[in-house]
Amino acid sequence: MEIFLQLIYSGIALGMIYAVIAFGYQLTFATSDTLNFGQGEALMLGALVGLTLVDRLGVNYWLALPLVGVFGLAQGALVERIGVSPAIKIKSEFGWIMSTIALGIIFKNVAENVWGRDDLRFPSPLPEAPIKLFGANVLPMELLVIAGAVLMMLSVEFFNRKTIYGKAVVATFNDRDAAKLMGINTGLVITFSYALSSLTASFAGVLIAPLTLTGATMGAVLGLKAFAVAIIGGLTSGMGIIVGGIILGVAETTTGFYISTGYKDVPGLVLLLCVLAIKPAGLFGKSAIKKV
Amino acid sequence: MNRRIHLSVLASLMLATGLAFAADPIKLGVSGPFTGGSSSMGVSMRDGVRLATEEINKSGGVLGRKLQLIERDDEAKNERGVQIAQELINKEQVIATLGFINTGVALASQRFYQEAKIPVMNNVATGSIVTQQFKAPEFPDNYIFRNAAHDSIQAPMIVEEAITRRGFKKVAILADSTNYGQLGREDLERALGSKNVKAVAVEKFNIKDVDMTAQLLKAKEAGAEVILTYAIGPELAQIANGMTKLGWKVPMIGSWTLSMANFIDNAGPGGEGARMPQTFIQESNTVKRKAFIDAYLKTFKPKNNRIDSPVSAAQGYDSVYLLAAAIKQAGSTDGVKIREALENLQTKVEGVVTIYDKPFTKDDHEAITANIPIFGEVKGSRVVYAYEEDQKKGADLRLKDAKKAPAKK
Numbered sequence: 001m002e003i004f005l006q007l008i009y010s011g012i013a014l015g016m017i018y019a020v021i022a023f024g025y026q027l028t029f030a031t032s033d034t035l036n037f038g039q040g041e042a043l044m045l046g047a048l049v050g051l052t053l054v055d056r057l058g059v060n061y062w063l064a065l066p067l068v069g070v071f072g073l074a075q076g077a078l079v080e081r082i083g084v085s086p087a088i089k090i091k092s093e094f095g096w097i098m099s100t101i102a103l104g105i106i107f108k109n110v111a112e113n114v115w116g117r118d119d120l121r122f123p124s125p126l127p128e129a130p131i132k133l134f135g136a137n138v139l140p141m142e143l144l145v146i147a148g149a150v151l152m153m154l155s156v157e158f159f160n161r162k163t164i165y166g167k168a169v170v171a172t173f174n175d176r177d178a179a180k181l182m183g184i185n186t187g188l189v190i191t192f193s194y195a196l197s198s199l200t201a202s203f204a205g206v207l208i209a210p211l212t213l214t215g216a217t218m219g220a221v222l223g224l225k226a227f228a229v230a231i232i233g234g235l236t237s238g239m240g241i242i243v244g245g246i247i248l249g250v251a252e253t254t255t256g257f258y259i260s261t262g263y264k265d266v267p268g269l270v271l272l273l274c275v276l277a278i279k280p281a282g283l284f285g286k287s288a289i290k291k292v
Numbered sequence: 293m294n295r296r297i298h299l300s301v302l303a304s305l306m307l308a309t310g311l312a313f314a315a316d317p318i319k320l321g322v323s324g325p326f327t328g329g330s331s332s333m334g335v336s337m338r339d340g341v342r343l344a345t346e347e348i349n350k351s352g353g354v355l356g357r358k359l360q361l362i363e364r365d366d367e368a369k370n371e372r373g374v375q376i377a378q379e380l381i382n383k384e385q386v387i388a389t390l391g392f393i394n395t396g397v398a399l400a401s402q403r404f405y406q407e408a409k410i411p412v413m414n415n416v417a418t419g420s421i422v423t424q425q426f427k428a429p430e431f432p433d434n435y436i437f438r439n440a441a442h443d444s445i446q447a448p449m450i451v452e453e454a455i456t457r458r459g460f461k462k463v464a465i466l467a468d469s470t471n472y473g474q475l476g477r478e479d480l481e482r483a484l485g486s487k488n489v490k491a492v493a494v495e496k497f498n499i500k501d502v503d504m505t506a507q508l509l510k511a512k513e514a515g516a517e518v519i520l521t522y523a524i525g526p527e528l529a530q531i532a533n534g535m536t537k538l539g540w541k542v543p544m545i546g547s548w549t550l551s552m553a554n555f556i557d558n559a560g561p562g563g564e565g566a567r568m569p570q571t572f573i574q575e576s577n578t579v580k581r582k583a584f585i586d587a588y589l590k591t592f593k594p595k596n597n598r599i600d601s602p603v604s605a606a607q608g609y610d611s612v613y614l615l616a617a618a619i620k621q622a623g624s625t626d627g628v629k630i631r632e633a634l635e636n637l638q639t640k641v642e643g644v645v646t647i648y649d650k651p652f653t654k655d656d657h658e659a660i661t662a663n664i665p666i667f668g669e670v671k672g673s674r675v676v677y678a679y680e681e682d683q684k685k686g687a688d689l690r691l692k693d694a695k696k697a698p699a700k701k
Contacts, residue, residue, distance in 0.1 A: 003509055006538070010505035017502065117327040117335075118600075119526040121558045130537050137539050212502040213526050213558050217328055221500040256506025261495045262469065264506060 006136040007253045013142035015249025016149040017211065020204035021226035022233070022241045023152050027197035029235045030160070031172045032190040034084055034096045036076075038104030039201050040223020044216060045107055046072050046202020047209040048115050051122050061125035061206075068202050076198025079103050080191045088190065104219075111216040119218070122209035141210050148207045149245070152200055153238040169193060228272050234282025243284065247271065317360035318353075318625055320345075320615070321380035321389035323401065324416070325368035329499060329526050332553045333393045336601035337416050338363060339592045340608030341390055343584070344616075354616050355623065362386055366397050373397035377404040387625040388413065390611050393604070395419030396471035402426070406435050409627040411618075411634060414438040415611040416604050418446060418547070419475045423657040435631055437652055439611045439645075439659040440603075441571050446547050446665070447479035448486075449569045450520055453667060454545050455487050460518040464493040464511035466504075466531060467522040476522030476547055492516050497527060504534035512540050521546030528566075529558030536562045543567070551668055551675045553600040563670050567678050570668035571645045571660060572606035574599050574675070577686040584609060584644045598674055610643030614651065614659070617641050646691055663693045 024039045036042065049071050053064040083103050087095030126144060130137035160166040171179040172189045180186050212218060225248065233244025248268040256264035275282060322341055324334035341361065349358045362384045366373040373392070380386045381404055388411045392398035398417040405412045406426045412435060414422055420443045426434045454460050465480055467473035477494065484491060492514035495507040508531070511519060519542055521528055528550060535541055543565060544550065550568035559566075576582035588605060589597050599605050615630075617639050622629035634652050641648040651659035669678035677683035 003513065006509060007505065010503055014503045112327055117331045118554050119329065119529075119558060121560065128536065130539050132539075137537055139537050213529065213554075215526075217500070222502075253503065253506045257509055261497060261507050261510070265498070 002135045003257070004254075005134060007257055008250060009133070009136050009138050009142075011250030011253040012246055013138070013145060013211075013249070014252060015229070015245035015247070016142075016146045016242075017204075017208045017222070017245075018226045018229040018248055019241050019245030020145065020149045020152060020207060021201060021222055022230040022245065023149075023156065023204070023238075024197040024201040025227060025230040026235055026238070026241060027156070027200065028084075028190075028193050031169050031186075031193040032084065032088060032176075033173075034088070035100070035227075036079060036084075036194060036197055037097060037100040037223075038079060038107060039197070039226065040219025040221075041104040041107040041111075042072065042075060042079075042198040042201035042219075043205040043208075043222065044111060044214075044219035045075060046198075046205030047122065047214045047218065048111055048205075048216070049202065050206035050209065051120060051214050052115075054123060061123075065203065065206060068206050069199050072199035072202030073195040075107075075202070076195040077191050079198065080194035084194065085187065085190070108216055108219070115216060117216060119213035119215035122214045124210035126210075139211070145207050145211065148203070149242060152203075153242055157238045165192075225268075228268060231282060232268075232272055232275050234285025237282065237284035240282050240284030244282070315357055317358040318355070318619065319360050319362055319384055319386045320612075321376075321384065321386035321391070322361050322363040323366050323373060323376050323380070323389055323391040323397075324393045325397075326363075326365040328368050329554070330368050330393050330524050330552075332525060332600040333416055333549075333604040334365075334368075334391075336599055337391060337393060337604040337608035339588065340605035340610075341415075341612050343587055343591060343605075344609045344612035347587075348612065348616050354619050355625075359612075359616070366392075366394075366401075368394045368397060370396050370400040373401040374404070377401040381405065381408045381410060386410065387619075387627065388615055388630060390415055390608070390615065392417040392422075394470070394472060395422060395475060398422050399425060399471065402436050406431070409433075409435060409631075411435050411437060411615075411627055411631050413611045413615055414440060415607040416440050418443050419472060420444040420479060421475070428655070433628075433631060434657060435627065437614075437634055437657045437659070439607050439614060439651070441548065441569060441660045441665045442658060443476050443479040443547070445660065445662045446569045447476065448483040449662070449665060449667075450480065450545050450547065451483040451487060451489075453567060454518050454520060455484075455489055458518070458543070460543075461489075462492045462515050462517050463489065463520055464495070464514060464516035464518070465491045465520045465522070466495050466497070466507055466511070468524065468527055469496050469498050472524070473522045480520055480522065491520075497523070499524075499527065501527060502530060504531050505538070507531075508534045508538055508540065512538065516542060518543050518545060521550065524549050525552035525554035526558060528552075528555040529563065532559035532562035532566070548603055548665075548668075550670065551601065551603060553598065556670055556673050556675075564672075566670045567667050568675075569665040570603055570675065571665050572603050573666075573668055573677055573686070574602040575677070575683075575686060578644075580642060581644050596673075602675065606644045610641070610645050610648070613641050613643055614648060649691060651692060659692065661693045664690045666690075 050068045053059040083099030084096045126140035168184045172186045229244040233240030251267040252264045326334045345359045364376040390413045393416045395417045423438045467477040493511045545567045548568045550566045618633040622633040666682040667678035668675040
């Protein structure tokens with residue numbers, strides 16, 4: 001039982017790492033139907049900028065968080081202006097895919113030149129000794145990631161439902177042309193959503209960096225797993241991201257223990273295929289009827 | 293008259309270019325991962341190679357020609373390695389290639405050098421089959437050499453340390469899913485088998501995995517007293533960190549990659565005490581070693597005066613001198629002649645790992661034998677001698693033990 005509990009804990013912690021990254025995919029999809037495939041790289045940049053602030057400049061970890069957030073905002077806006085908005089303007093269906101991937105690669109190369117190629121250690125702001133919780137161990141940092149993920153979900157839901165800006169975002173998603181006619185600057189809304197998405201990504205980067213390792217290549221695998229989480233949970237639901245993350249994380253750890261560590265990635269990806277086949281909008285997603 | 297002058301000018305020009313051609317540099321390829329998870333080995337190896345090349349060029353080069361390095365980043369990817377091999381052979385026309393950190397890349401790329409009859413000097417990749425890929429009798433000549441402790445040396449050393457010297461009964465093996473990890477795991481299982489021990493848990497993981505809970509719990513549940521590893525730095529660090537998280541601490545003994553800087557730095561206190569076979573420890577206990585370490589630190593200025601991967605740097609450095617000696621003896625840059633010279637080196641080459649006295653023969657392409665590596669231990673974020681007696685004898689160079697060669701597969 002203790003073993004099972006430990007697996008569940010680790011699975012949830014792992015799932016939450018995926019979930020905080022997956023939020024970023026959701027935010028841009030919510031306005032423009034596009035995804036930033038450089039999400040993993042935004043995460044990596046956030047983590048590395050955070051590392052520079054904390055390690056080199058001696059900024060307090062908690063103080064570094066908002067600074068990294070500002071950096072993320074700027075980075076996301078840049079991606080949208082350079083890569084996505086030209087594609088949207090000419091109504092290109094796929095242009096943004098290539099340009100966000102390309103920008104991601106550029107960011108990775110820049111990071112390799114600025115921060116070097118090795119994986120670096122991010123000093124943990126919380127004690128590194130594990131806490132015993134109902135008979136199984138959990139790291140304080142993992143609890144922080146979980147708290148961060150839940151907080152992000154709540155604030156995104158709150159933003160979309162309760163604020164006037166959030167309503168503009170929802171309106172832009174529902175019908176871009178109608179929203180435009182109603183006086184919403186949809187271009188700005190989309191730019192803003194990219195900025196926000198990179199903000200969450202870089203925030204996530206600083207949050208998870210003490211648990212994973214920090215380096216120019218950290219974004220690739222995590223970004224991909226997070227994408228799977230976003231698809232499983234549904235690209236339109238904050239709740240779905242959390243549940244999707246937990247499902248994928250727990251599936252990985254339990255399969256690793258009970259079946260074989262060689263196959264631990266398989267069940268999550270099989271689930272992804274099933275979701276795509278049965279409920280393409282995701283477990284919690286609303287399926288939108290696309291009028292052509 | 294005028295025309296004659298023109299002609300003679302032309303002739304002397306041609307002569308001049310002809311001479312310049314003779315003094316063209318000798319091109320050596322260098323292939324290794326200079327980015328990514330195994331870059332601390334790749335970059336240290338490259339820097340060692342650069343250092344030796346610079347020294348040789350300063351003292352006049354080889355055959356009156358300077359050595360020129362053509363460095364390529366193979367990113368630890370097999371397909372990149374293959375592309376680079378073709379580029380180095382066909383476009384750059386190198387006369388030999390040094391390098392290969394990753395066994396998989398070595399196995400994928402070597403075929404092209406073998407076909408082109410261009411010698412390859414592996415100076416880091418340790419997979420047992422690296423030098424056996426083109427063995428007689430199927431292949432009359434083998435162009436693949438190695439100056440590194442291969443896995444069939446390392447695996448028995450690891451097992452000897454765990455079972456015999458430290459008396460552990462239950463062992464778990466954790467290896468990554470690359471060629472390196474899985475071939476190493478086979479070697480470990482074979483070595484354990486010869487001591488009639490069966491691992492209580494054999495687990496694997498992927499590069500870039502961030503959670504090792506499942507693997508470690510399986511080892512813990514099976515009652516493992518020690519963890520034997522075959523993986524590279526970042527994931528090894530995740531294993532150490534995972535043990536800290538589970539509040540379960542057993543010794544880690546593994547392949548030489550436990551000496552990588554990115555393991556030591558990322559594992560922090562969790563990595564202390566890890567032990568691994570090493571051909572070279574960064575300690576200035578001979579004149580040659582002191583000169584090498586001082587020059588390395590001065591030229592490349594690594595953080596905290598610690599070479600990221602001392603073994604890779606030392607083996608890289610020595611491999612250039614071995615090759616230079618062979619080119620000198622061959623008196624030519626022809627691949628066949630260099631191979632023949634390597635297989636029958638007349639001069640003793642004084643390196644930093646050991647003194648190479650007839651390091652290779654026709655059937656034995658391994659310069660390092662089982663008696664050369666010793667155990668290193670992570671202590672205070674550096675790799676030091678694990679045993680005092682090894683440290684005391686550190687200055688006595690351990691020479692190749694020809695009796696044990698050729699290495700059995």
